[in-house]
Amino acid sequence: MGSPLLVSIAFLVFAAVPALMYTTYTLNYHDQNTRIEEDANLITQDISTRIAEVKTVMASLTGLHYASSASGSQEMNLFAEQLREQVDFITGIGRYEYVTHKDREAFEERMGEQGLFNFKISDINIKGLSEERPESSSYYPISMLEPLKPGNARLLGADLAAVNSLGRKLDKISENNKPLLATFPERWPSGGDLVLFAPVYRGMAAPASAESRKVQSAGGFWISIDTEALLAGINQSINAFDVTARIHTAETTTMLYGRLGQEIEPTYLKSLYLRKVVDAEWNTGDSSMRFTFQQDVGFSKNALVYFFTALFGILAVTALFTIYIVARQTAIQQRINSQDALLKERAKAEKTLNTVQDAIIALDSDMRVVHINPAAARQFKLSPAEAVGLILDNYVKFRQVSDIYSAFNVELALENMGENAVDEFDVTPFDMDDPDFVLRLTLTSSVTPEGRVTGHVLVLRDISHERQLAKKLAYQANHDALTGCTNRHYFENTLSDLIDGLPESDKNHALCYLDLDQFKVINDTCGHVAGDQLLTDLTENIRLLTHEGDILSRLGGDEFGLLFLNVTEEEVKERSQRVYDFFQNYVFNYENKAFAVRASIGVVHIDQSCNNMKDVLASADMACYAAKDSGRNSLYVYSKTDDTIAERSAELGWLPRLRKAIEQDEFKLVVQAVASVEGLRKNNDYAVEHYEFLLRLQNEDGSISTPWQFIQAAERYDLMTEIDRWVIENAFKTVAALGDGPGSNCSFSINLSGQSAADPTLKSFIEEKLAQYEVDPTMIWFELTETAAISQFSVAVDLINSIKSLGSLVALDDFGSGLSSFGYLKNLPVDILKIDGQFVKEIAKNPIDREMVRAIHQVGMSMGIKTVAEFVEDQDIVDVLSEIGVHYAQGYHIGKPIPIEEAIALLPSEFQKAA
Amino acid sequence: MRNRFIGGVSSVLALCGVFSAPTLAQSSNKPTCLYVASYHVGYAWSDGVERGLKDRLAEQCNITEFYMDTKRKKSTENKVAAGQAAYELIQDTKPDVVITSDDNAAKYLIVPHLVDADVPVVFSGINWTVEEYGFPASNITGIVEIAPIKPMLMEGVLASKLPIDQAARAVYLGASTLSEIKNYNRVKSIAEKLEITVDRILAEDFDDWKEGYLLAQDYDMVVMGSNSGIAQFDADAATDWVLENTEKLSMTNHEWMMPFSAIGYTKVPEEHGEWAADSTIAILNGVRAVDIPLVTNRRWDTWINEPLLEAAEVNLNQSTLINAKKHK
Structure with missing residues (x-):
């Protein structure tokens, strides 16, 4: 792995990077150098233009001098002022005159007459103050100054000849009629500025000979220039240059201006930059002004982008190449590891196959045995070593269980598998006589991704026992x-x-x-x-x-x-x-x-x-x-069409109806009043003290079904428990709704079926609903029919005791309808007996019924049980019941079953108010 | 304390002049300058000087003004008292620079009290010469007021179109006052250098002036002096008179005489105020007054009165016609 990587790095370090750097540097230097030269050309052109402007101003001044007599007059001042305003880097324009000592006094007098009242030829001392000029053979006093300001007014009269070497130079340019570039002393106003002097002469033009010019000299004009301002207005590219401006004469070189340009980015490569120098010169003959522009030839952004892009490209290629080499070597190593692992797995698999109870035969694509495990060798009586290389069909033959008369062709079955890599068949060896011996043959083919079959595996498992077991289970199931x-x-x-x-x-x-x-x-x-x-x-x-x-x-x-x-x-x-x-x-x-x-x-x-x-x-x-x-x-x-069947069918017909009524709350409750017999007798009126809740079923056509129509079906299909619970909950809800209003001082009874009597969870249900609706348990009677109580006596006793433990009362309904009533009554802890109506409805006419009722009442009295007579349909019955002493009466004479709202409304006014 | 004192002396000063002190807000940290005007607020010339002064100086200096009012109170006693009052104000307030305008301030304040004093003085508006005041001095500089007589006369010669060998003849028409006699002498002196002869007609009253104007039409050009001092001078009548009787080019150095003159070359008062302001700033920046040379004004306004030009049938050069201000 190390070798190719080292080659890559070596290539990068010794060949690619230096070559890249050299190429980049060469291209960039050429481009940058060209750009700098172009910039410098623009700058020198601008400077030339500006110098030309100065020359033009000077030419205008000298021209005016020769063309008119305005020189030295106020018109000249105005003219100079206007010229100066045209060129923003000209800081001043002046006129100096040539005065011999002989003419000095007259000159000073003349200047005084022109308004410069205290005009004297002067010298500006080292403090910058004006003082009297000592006597000299000649003078070059400044006689006009524009702009004239209090700050520079002391220049008026200042003798230029007093300035070191300047007088000699002015003599010389006067002789040669050439301009001069120089500077005023630093202590002077405009000191340090570049000053252009130009001579003028008496007459209308400059004399032709040097001798004549010396005689006709009239001084000259000067223009002071702010070098920085001159450079400020030119091409912006100047900011990138280091700029110097120097005045050169035969004797001296004066540094006039210097400024460093912007540093070339990136600075960390600065040591690599070469320096480009460009000069621009303003030569007047005896003096010259030289502008020098210098700049480092740095790297352009494009060059840097190109360099770093290419560098990263080389790095990327190197990295990719290295990754490829490493990946390839890793893959080879993995393949070697995989082969080792495969060999190990194969050995392990063969070991495992040898221990498997199923017979396993591995075939090549030509159906030759490649491997056979011991179980298969036993099954087909072959030696594992001898079997390898045999064609399977020559030694192993099967019959399919579903077709025991013909041989099963393994090769054909494998071909028919198609894309399915696995298929199963139940077979039996061809020479096996036992019909219950069955093998489950699983065929598997190894197929390459290209679809080429490389081999097959046959797994044979003895499923005889499984099949027998399955048969047995199927038999038992049916x-x-x-x-x-x-x-x-x-x-x-x-x-x-x-x-x-x-x-x-x-x-x-x-x-x-x-x-x-x-x-x-x-x-x-x-x-x-x-x-x-x-x-x-x-x-x-x-x-x-x-x-x-x-x-x-x-x-x-x-x-x-x-x-x-x-x-x-x-x-x-x-x-x-x-x-x-x-x-x-x-x-x-x-x-x-x-x-x-x-x-x-x-x-x-x-x-x-x-x-x-x-x-x-x-x-x-x-x-x-x-x-x-x-x-x-x-x-x-x-x-x-048979009636018997129809009746049975009718009961069946109730089943869905009752289910629906329970689920959709289609039952309703009515009440029938129970009144005190004594109250009925005394007041010929009645005093309702109790109501019995009775169940009704609201049909879709508006009709009402009574319990006798559906109760038999409900009991047959075990629905009474659910119906009773519906009655209990809705009765409690009704009682609770009375609150403290009319009827709230009455008690109420609820009927329970025989099926509910056997329901061990009924007590907890009643208890839960009493609490839910906050109903006083003592206001509630639960009625149990005599037949239901007797048929399930023990559970009925338990229920009665449970209800009584809650505080409610228990009434035994339809008492007398059973033959053994009295015998059971002794052991039933009920509170009220409701005498079956068959003894009551004829009581006024039938003495036997009367005595039956009397006997029942007396038995009840002896047990401390109150009695209620049912079917009380007229006043005569009431009178007899009163004579017997029965406590309460119930029947159409007292009231029919009606909704509770109507029943409450029927109460006498004194009863409508709750106690 | 200082402001209370200034308030106290201001009432005394009111007897001879008008004094205004800077507000407290103005007096913060700036140097103080005292401006002493010879005349009063409303006098056109000194108003112009003051305008030029304040335009340049107000931001550099807290300016206190004192008006001697010697144009309206002409007696010598009043002028001396005004100069004395100004001087007392200087002593009390100790300004960093004193600035004056026109001759009376120089005559009655600078000359008796401030020559070679500690306080720097910048004068402006002194007519023609400083010799009579003994300037310059170690603490005094300023700008002298000269009328643009020479260009005016040169324009007149050109417009007269006389034969080249014939000298021009001019007449000076002004009031019969000492000041006008001085003005006449200056015009005459300059005219002589231009080879122009100048006679004079000095009027006592308006009639004299009108008659003098008729006589002037016999000359090549008429120099209109000031009418200040001419009794019963009627400006409207004068306007009509000159329009009816003009035959020759008339010219003046006084702007107020333009209704009666065809051309005018007049001084610019703001130039004096601006120079005084620049000098003051230089002094406040450390330049000695003696190092600032005395100068004269260098600007003037050119005017034309077109009806009178037409009446005189004079053709001025085109640049003058184009650039000159027109008198309405």
């Missing part, structure tokens, strides 16, 4: 363990299949439903073993009565179903009659006891009119029920 005949599961599936097939078939069938009579007697008297024996014996006998194809199933404890397949009505009649006849003579003997076992038989035809299995079973049940109702041991054939 057969009755006791009798061996098919069970209800099988029967219903078969029946359902038959009904489903009716539309496509013209065949009819029949169901014969058998329910043994008094089977309970045998179980109770002889035990369950006898019962089981009976069922087994009976099954064998009935099976003898069936035809081939008929199906006999045990549907429940003592219920059997017999399906007659593909039969006519006559055949049904004949076969069912044969079954019925069998039972007329059948006697079951057990331990020297003989039982005449009979059955109720319901028969249903299964034809095109049948909708589903449940309807058919329900019809059979109804037919069987009808047979039982007709005195048992009978045969009843189902007919839709």
